[in-house]
Amino acid sequence: MTTLAHEAFSGRHRATKGIAALAAAAALLLSGYGSYALWTDTESLNGGDINAGELKITDVTPGVWRDVSGGGAGTVIPDITTFLVVPGDVLTYTLDAKVLAKGDNLQATLTADPASVTGDAPLRDDITVSTAINVNGAPSTAITEANDGQTLQAVVTLDFDEASLNPSQLQNLxxxxxxxVLNQNAR
Structure with a gap:
């Protein structure tokens, strides 16, 4: 080997040895040799317990159907199965129920579920279902923890569209x- 070639080979050899030594030192540091300890501590906060509230309808009493098409209190319908509706009729079903509403930030809405009314599609499509709530005799839009244990009055209204173009004669609901349905309101 010539001197020049020998020096180039030795230089590369030294560089390779240097890289290997550096890699070995890094491996030692990562494995814990030559590292230092960081202090740590844990303290229990004794935060107590969290309890969930409750939202429920109970003690539902059978309701009363009324024909309120002419306005006012309307006429009691003794047997809804024998009442024959026509376009423009407005019927209400009034019932009492107890509400359990426990939760510091609880707000809920009580509504009748339109999907729970089944039957022939043309007649079903001709009605609008709505709900009004009275708590202690006063209209209410939301149920809160202040209403917990109170009896509320729900008035479900079925409004038959007078301008309907559906052939809903001789149909059944x-x-x-x-x-x-008692749903908690989103914030």
Missing amino acids: DLSELSL
């Missing part, structure tokens, strides 16, 4: 599964 099944109200046996008419349901109230």
